[in-house]
Amino acid sequence: MRSGMDARACAARVDKWTARHSLPLGVLLAVLLSALLALHNVSAGPLRNLNDIGGWGNRALFIGMTAVVQAAVLMLAALIHRGGFARLALREVILTAGLYILLLPVNQKTYFYVEVVQPIVRAMDEGGLFAGLAMESGFSAPALTLLYLVTRGPVYDMYLVKLLCVGCMLGLSLLAMRTAERAGLGIRAEAVLTLCLILPQGFMNAACTAQLDIVAVLLLGLSLALVPDDPKGWRGWASAVCLGAASAVSGAALYALPVYALLVRGGRMRARQLAAAVGTMLVLCLPAVWLGMAPGEAFSSLLRANLGLPPFASGAPNLMNLIPRAAVEEMPGYFMLSRLPELDTVTNAQPYYTQAHFEAVMHGLTLAGLAMYMGVCALVRRDGRMSPTARALALTLGALLVCPGATSGAWLAADVICVYALLAEPGLRLPACMVLFATAGASCYPLTREVLLPMILAFALCALALCMLLGVFPGRKGEKTHE
Numbered sequence: 001m002r003s004g005m006d007a008r009a010c011a012a013r014v015d016k017w018t019a020r021h022s023l024p025l026g027v028l029l030a031v032l033l034s035a036l037l038a039l040h041n042v043s044a045g046p047l048r049n050l051n052d053i054g055g056w057g058n059r060a061l062f063i064g065m066t067a068v069v070q071a072a073v074l075m076l077a078a079l080i081h082r083g084g085f086a087r088l089a090l091r092e093v094i095l096t097a098g099l100y101i102l103l104l105p106v107n108q109k110t111y112f113y114v115e116v117v118q119p120i121v122r123a124m125d126e127g128g129l130f131a132g133l134a135m136e137s138g139f140s141a142p143a144l145t146l147l148y149l150v151t152r153g154p155v156y157d158m159y160l161v162k163l164l165c166v167g168c169m170l171g172l173s174l175l176a177m178r179t180a181e182r183a184g185l186g187i188r189a190e191a192v193l194t195l196c197l198i199l200p201q202g203f204m205n206a207a208c209t210a211q212l213d214i215v216a217v218l219l220l221g222l223s224l225a226l227v228p229d230d231p232k233g234w235r236g237w238a239s240a241v242c243l244g245a246a247s248a249v250s251g252a253a254l255y256a257l258p259v260y261a262l263l264v265r266g267g268r269m270r271a272r273q274l275a276a277a278v279g280t281m282l283v284l285c286l287p288a289v290w291l292g293m294a295p296g297e298a299f300s301s302l303l304r305a306n307l308g309l310p311p312f313a314s315g316a317p318n319l320m321n322l323i324p325r326a327a328v329e330e331m332p333g334y335f336m337l338s339r340l341p342e343l344d345t346v347t348n349a350q351p352y353y354t355q356a357h358f359e360a361v362m363h364g365l366t367l368a369g370l371a372m373y374m375g376v377c378a379l380v381r382r383d384g385r386m387s388p389t390a391r392a393l394a395l396t397l398g399a400l401l402v403c404p405g406a407t408s409g410a411w412l413a414a415d416v417i418c419v420y421a422l423l424a425e426p427g428l429r430l431p432a433c434m435v436l437f438a439t440a441g442a443s444c445y446p447l448t449r450e451v452l453l454p455m456i457l458a459f460a461l462c463a464l465a466l467c468m469l470l471g472v473f474p475g476r477k478g479e480k481t482h483e
Contacts, residue, residue, distance in 0.1 A: 022085040026078025033096045034071040038063050046103040052156045062155050069167045070099055098197030102166045102207040110209045121157045124148050130291045140301040141288035142248035161210040168218045169206040173197045175221050176416050188423045195419045200440045205409045213409030216250035231270045240273040244280025251303050252410040255399035258377045316408040317458035319369050323361055369402035379470050389425050393417045394469040411439050431465035438462050
């Protein structure tokens with residue numbers, strides 16, 4: 001009997017000691033896990049055979065860089081942790097397992113990267129950042145600057161961009177877990193972390209195609225997490241800087257401005273802090289201007305999609321991606337769509353669906369989409385019964401569905417909110433599952449040619465989920481639709 005009491009007392013003392021020293025123990029565990037994974041990658045891990053790395057020296061360097069990214073993320077997890085060491089150890093193990101999964105397709109060369117990103121990188125290899133700026137692309141000037149800086153390393157550029165995106169995916173998952181922890185979800189915070197790390201959308205967009213939109217999603221999430229209750233402190237300014245950086249990397253982040261307008265109106269941010277966000281966007285354009293890019297062109301590039309794919313679909317269930325392109329060679333499986341019946345033989349009307357027709361349709365859809373998004377914002381603002389999570393999901397879905405410039409990488413914001421909603425609000429589980437299912441089917445293909453049917457079905461499911469969030473369907477007048 002006495003020995004059992006002594007064992008419990010000893011265990012209690014150990015728990016108390018580990019809780020008091022959780023930070024140094026967490027740092028030590030981060031270094032240990034990073035070293036173990038690096039050693040595993042030498043012979044049997046996902047980095048055991050890097051096809052285009054250029055020799056053992058470069059391979060060892062990239063394994064070391066991956067270990068540094070892993071250690072930094074795990075140390076960040078230890079720094080923000082509040083509680084016992086056992087939960088911190090569990091989180092670091094989950095993050096390590098997630099990194100292992102995300103590194104599995106590191107050798108995969110997608111059509112998207114080879115045909116869209118790599119020509120820009122090769123031009124910058126020969127002529128510097130100015131050569132990349134001179135090429136016609138959907139990148140903003142700050143996004144090109146980021147791409148230039150990331151790809152200047154000594155190893156193959158695709159691996160460097162993928163490592164950046166994988167690190168951002170780990171950080172986004174950690175941010176979602178921290179939000180769940182602050183909301184008092186308990187052990188479900190670790191479930192949020194796990195689900196975010198195994199999202200098919202994250203695996204495809206971060207580990208396979210390496211879309212820089214993930215950087216913008218992380219910065220936007222960090223900006224929202226830093227929004228303070230009192231705008232007088234440093235957090236309000238830090239939130240504004242993160243918003244400006246996110247909007248500079250991807251124009252899709254600009255659709256979050258209605259949220260910040262509501263924050264300013266509610267007294268949680270100040271108007272001059274939003275002005276600082278605009279200033280951050282302009283400052284990040286200065287390297288391009290310094291290299292000779294016209295200021296108007298550099299600043300207007302902020303409104304372009306981060307990854308423009310004019311001949312190909314972006315792999316996202318967006319209104320703009322439901323209209324087929326015109327050229328037959330761009331979509332051989334849909335050649336019948338290039339013919340239109342001749343309506344007027346007297347005027348000799350054009351019987352072909354040309355690029356000019358496509359551009360005219362896109363201009364009209366852009367205006368219609370922005371008007372629809374304003375309507376979604378008005379409905380969300382008017383419905384006082386919606387929870388903050390429901391509002392965030394409705395605004396995010398509305399922007400991604402109807403606004404231009406939203407790639408599959410930007411859809412990770414909606415997917416992470418859906419994962420949080422699954423565990424935090426039972427009333428949102430059905431629309432959240434619909435969105436996760438739709439984006440998993442539509443976004444997770446290697447972005448080769450235009451595939452209409454998956455995007456049409458995904459768009460219909462996501463639109464139905466948005467209607468459910470707004471109380472349009474199902475529900476009668478006066479019926480409560482949110483918990």
